[in-house]
Amino acid sequence: MIKEQAIHDLPALIENLTEVIRGRGGKVFLAKTKTDAVNYVAEVCKAHNAKLAVKAKSITSEEIGLNHALKSSGVEVAETDLAEFILQVSKEQPSHIVAPAIHRSRERISNLFKERFQTDKLLDTGEQLTEFARDVLREKFLSADVGISGANLIAAEEGTILLVESEGNIRLVTQLPAIHVAISGIEKIIPSKKDFGIFIELLAASGTGQSLTSYTNILEPPLDLPILNLNGRNDIEREFHLVLVDNGRMQMRADKVLREALYCIRCSACMNVCANFQAVGGHAFGGECYTGGIGGAWTIGTTGKTEEGRFAELCTGCSRCVPNCPVRIDIPRMNAVIKSRLMKAEGGPSIQKRLFADFSRLSRLASVVPELSNWINSLPIGKMLLEKAAGVDRRRAIPRFAKKTLVKQFQEYRNASPVAVGKNDILQRAVLFADVYTNYNSPHVGMATIKVFDRFGIPLALSEVFPEGRASQSQGLLERAEREAQTLAIYLEELIDEGNEIIVVEPSVLSLFRYDYGKLIKNDKQFEKLATHTYDPIEFLNKLMDGDRVDLSESILPAAGRLLRPLDRPPAHLFYHAHCQMKTIGAGNAATDFFRRLGFEVEVSSVECCGMAGSFGYKKEYYDLSKNIGNDLIIQIKASESFNDEKVILASGTSCREQISAELSNPIYHPIEYLERILS
Amino acid sequence: MNLIEEFVQSAAAAAARVEVIPSESRFLNESLSHLIQNEKSVLLSLSNELGPKLFSKFRLDSRVIAEPSKEQLKSTRVGITDAFCGVASTGSVCVSVSRSFAVPISMLTRSHIVIIDSKTIVPRPRDIFSTHFLGGKGLHRSFSFITGPSATADMGQLVRGVHGPGELHVIVLAA
Structure with missing residues (x-):
């Protein structure tokens, strides 16, 4: 992976890039902190007696608080991306990386413009609103002294900046005024622009679904381009400043979990598939600047405070972001680690977290006398106690404990109707994994699986009941999840080595074996075995049919x-x-x-x-x-x-x-x- | 499907208007004259990507401005430039950053007419960064992929024409 290698080689890449840009007459400033970064930009503006800067969208500039700093040193900053412009007018913070203003309706924008600009113009349609904003901003472009942009990627070897956009403001920002300042996190550097092509294709595929956004700019500044001085200045030379922002990134790089966040290319695909993010938006599911599932790691990294990433608790671990991420960042894992760190900082798990993490132990106790447990749990007083003590919402029905566990039902079933097929007629040796939920709460699903498989000559054996690590992991009890996973993996590996396939009815458990265990058990060979020999029951039947091993459809x-x-x-x-x-x-x-x-x-x-x-x-x-x-x-x-x-x-x-x-x-x-x- | 056909299809899908004409001065003159029939003036900037002979006829049009003043740059509605290559899979045209007026013209006007030689169409974006295509030309310059008109969805619906041109016409010169 290009980004992974680039982060590994980062110090050398920074050095290389600096040399190349300086060799071309540009200036490079490596800012250790956000204060260093904003002070530098303010100095550049001051040196050119700049009063107005036009700015393209840049999350890094939000992170370092650039607008505020420039304003206090007397420079007006005009946000030129329409969404950012609307936000600037309404003085909000962005809540989404690619389309920051999507949560605002047309009507609200219209009212906002009428109020702010005191205009009688018709502002009902998207066209009218866009035309109005264009005119306001065109004035800014024509009079700006300085242009400030971010960077999607920077190629070290050639000193080339990649900037992707659809409105055309980035072209104007970087190519109209003679003075251009680009602000970028150091993680945006990759070795060579030969790799740009693949990123351009990736960004196009994951961001907004268009084939390619209208403008993809490949720039090697300072540019050899006529200076128009439409702003009335008499600049005679193009000047380029690259501000490389560290602000905690080197610290992130040293952290083996947060480091992965540095691979992010900010395409926002993770947020588009995140049910929680779509429901609550970036204000709730986000920090000052970085939002969504990936935002926790970024907020912690750039503020240096784990506490600031508390919103990562909103990540349920549903994992839909993982296959949608073009660089395959394991966001749920990162958030599980963040939860675990937060908990440690607070001196251990809360009663609520312990309750859910201990589901397996509690279930065993409750199932001794299930009728009693169910009765207590269904009583208003029981629910009230659970809510008060452990934060379990009383409006939820508490899962009922089955009268007989799967283990018990299975024994009785096999005693009553022993496996009829002879050893040699067995189509496939397989074991049903007795996960905690199925064993205590939904044994009927397990029994259904056994009965169906019996019909097809696959008499299932039943595994022992083990905690799988899912409950511990989702409560942030990571070390415990690892211990549970490692123990169970040894047991499952033995079964597989004996020639068994493992059938798992509970999807959250199946996905543990096939996905999460890759990191929890820290044994690649063992994980590979588990990942390739565990199946959902229906998936397994499909496989048998596909392999022509049995014509299930006939039965x-x-x-x-x-x-x-x-x-x-x-x-x-x-x-x-x-x-x-x-x-x-x-x-x-x-x-x-x-x-x-x-x-x-x-x-x-x-x-x-x-x-x-x-x-x-x-x-x-x-x-x-x-x-x-x-x-x-x-x-x-x-x-x-x-x-x-x-x-x-x-x-x-x-x-x-x-x-x-x-x-x-x-x-x-x-x-x-x-x-x-x-x-x- | 050959590269030209794929390019035409992708560019149209990106909301550009595309026409393919023979690479001859009179055909080009005809197309351009038709496109600018309602304009009082147009900006023209070429960066030697195409033979100057191709424009010998069109240049004589009195509405053509080759050396624009500040005022003309700010107010002229239509601009014509060349592009050093096209991309078939995306329908993009690539306009170089150069000493010519191609950059300001292609970003300040309302309507951008861009002319490419069909021989410079490459299959995918990544091919521009490879030495196998265009003699590695794409590796040694600053440029912008332009894919359809400037657009935004920030006003609650798709609107074309924000800070850049709201119309993009591509003329492909076939051999």
């Missing part, structure tokens, strides 16, 4: 037909919501593919995450947000083809099913559970 179709024929209609419409983490590990389509093979119409939700995210939706402080996000899913289900109370909804995540069943009385099944119903 299933007549049964499916039986179920459907009496109703005298084509195979039923199903609504399927893929679990967020299932999508990330590439198993999001398994159930859709499977049931479509059987002739079902399957509608699929387009929401990234149901908003429940395990414990997240239970917490008092996030209940409303969680419900708000879940509402998008509920709306989609209600709008689906031939919706009525009977319509079957499929969701593999226990917490997705909780979220949906709190609002709808429809039958909701794990896909394997539904398959078992069709078959019997």
